[in-house]
Amino acid sequence: MSTKTINRPSMLRHWTYRYVIILCIGLLSIGLLSFLWVRHSTVQNRLQLMQLLAQELAEKVTSPEGSIKLPNNFGDLIDSRQRFYHIPDHVSVIIKNNSNQMIYSQSNQPNIADPQGDKPAQPEPPKAAQYTVSEPILYQDTTIGTITIGQTKKAITKINQESRLLALLLGGIGLLGWLVIYLILQKLTRPIRDIAEAAKKIEAGDYNIELQNTVKEKEIYELLVSFRGMAVRLEQLEDLRTELLAGVTHELKTPIASINGLIHAVRDKIVTGTEAEEFLDISIKETERLQQMVIALLDFNSFASGKINVEQIQFDLGKLLKEITYQWSLLYQDENLDLITELPPQPLFAYGDPSRIQQIIVNLLNNSRQALSGQNQEQIKVTLLTQSSTMLAIHVTDTGKGIPIEEQKNIFERYFRGGNKKLAVHGLGLGLTFSSMLANALNGKLSLVESSPQGTTFELLLPRI
Structure with a gap:
């Protein structure tokens, strides 16, 4: 019956591989959660900046007479303040009066609206998915219009730099974690490999093993001490077994040889009469001694295997x-x-x-x-x-x-x-x-x-x- 040989990986490879998988899953989970949190924080921050920009522009378009009046180069002003607030890409700006009449419109794309403001407002561009903030235009606590600033969802949620930093950070942690576990496992598996090699030597009959005594881990040290003690004990048992075989052979051979020689002497009539009877008596005693040794072996084996009952x-x-x-x-x-x-x-x-x-x-x-x-x-x-x-x-x-x-x-x-x-x-x-x-x-x-x-x-x- 053939047995299939299982190709088992080393302990170092086995646990390193599993640790890397667990580490990757953990880092990916942390990375995903971190990405979502960073994106949410970035969107909230940019919305707040857009709100501040809307408040500042609302003040700029309010005239002393209480009407909405666009300053010269209003488009350049928007771009300048947008850069000041670090708002990425272009924003859309829509200004309406109380009659909901559009006074000014600038789309997310540059150069669509007239930056001078001296031409009629362009029609409102098609709306894409975007975030918007609105701010009332006030004159002496009276609302005279509204200003709405919007930005596309793609632009406001863009966190390329943060994503790269997060990826580099997680990648560095993953690489460091793999290196640490590899070095730790390599150190922990070294005494185990030594024990495996020592076990092979013992299996081959060589009990003269050498194991390192410099380990600091309590469990590994106890394992080495126990294994070394086991090797000494096995060597003692092997010596006892060898000695037993020699002793039993000698103890059984001696009476058998005596019985054989004595009986042959009587059969061949080398001795006769009283001397022959004495030879037979000696043979009987040797037979009884042989029987006692066999009984002792049988009793011991029976008791050791639990087959002898003890009364109480x-x-x-x-x-x-x-x-x-x-x-x-x-x-x-x-x-x-x-x-x-x-x-x-x-x-x-x-x-x-x-x-x-x-x-x-x-x-x-x-x-x-x-x-x-x-x-x-x-x-x-x-x-x-x-x-x-x-x-x-x-x-x-x-x-x-x-x-x-x-x-x-x-x-x-x-x-x-x-x-x-x-x-x-x-x-x-x-x-x-x-x-x-x-x-x-x-x-x-x-x-x-x-x-x-x-x-x-x-x-x-x-x-x-």
């Missing part, structure tokens, strides 16, 4: 500890081993699964016994204490050689075995891992209290009733 019942924890330590001591009564059990005088009831608690305690006792090997004073003490109003504590203490400081942080890791234990004791390194998982399933906790060359103490916390 009430029971006397002191009574259970007494039974566990007694049964365990019977197995090693021939050894020079002092097992002490300290229990409170009053019963202490816990809530959990007695069989699972027995697994944890027995594993701790076995570890303590292995740590005592070769010590002068061999003693293991199991103590039941009241930790709090809700928890009970079981301490398992030995006088063994202790756990090296550098190994203490890894003792609960699956398949981990200490340097001394690898050489002296057969196993898979699952005991404490499995015990810790059981303690958590019982709503408790298994932890290392202390360890030194004088001994080690483990603590198991369990809910009390």
Whole structure:
């Protein structure tokens, strides 16, 4: 089944492209609104200037006798005052008396009306779409006529210079915004690209990665630290996996080789009689040890996948500890081993699964016994204490050689075995891992209290009733 390869853009290109689109839409919206506002303000301003021009012209055409009289060169006067008020293009000027008789008319186009005013007024030109303002012509507070000034809509709304300035401003902002986001994204994506390259190296099996430590952003720095920690952890797990494969292979190969050699010796009658029976007994013990290792692997995998149920019942924890330590001591009564059990005088009831608690305690006792090997004073003490109003504590203490400081942080890791234990004791390194998982399933906790060359103490916390 073929899979289609998706051509994904880089993060820098992806977000820069989207930012530019959003920026363009935003700037176009701002530009449109600004254009409309500037045009509206310009129209209002020009209408006010046209109103002032109309008032000034109304005063100019009023004679001392109270009639409307056009001054000489009235057309030039209009052009001069129009330039003074900065009114663009030509304006139309219409003057009428009270009888609505046209006295003067000048269209928006130049040289249509007689600038001297000594000829009859021309007919009113055809009206185009335009803005107009009117001002009464007063003589002693009496209206003797009106003056109307108009300008085409195209001329009065023309804002070419303002439009160019607005376009340049928005274009500059857009270019600056794109440059800023490009530089920011380039800086932010650089550590992500480094992480991607480091991930490829890890995928190829190379855990020796180098990531920059000079980033100032908190989130990026935390990402780099987490990734670096993950790489170290993966390297440790890879080492453990390699070591596990070698250890399991060795642990399984040794008893199989022993069983194979012993059985062949009996079958080929190299040994006979009592010696043959002894060889068979050794083969049985090796088979049982092999079976125990397989069971340990199966139990751990089953529990890790959540396929083992844990009961929750009430029971006397002191009574259970007494039974566990007694049964365990019977197995090693021939050894020079002092097992002490300290229990409170009053019963202490816990809530959990007695069989699972027995697994944890027995594993701790076995570890303590292995740590005592070769010590002068061999003693293991199991103590039941009241930790709090809700928890009970079981301490398992030995006088063994202790756990090296550098190994203490890894003792609960699956398949981990200490340097001394690898050489002296057969196993898979699952005991404490499995015990810790059981303690958590019982709503408790298994932890290392202390360890030194004088001994080690483990603590198991369990809910009390």
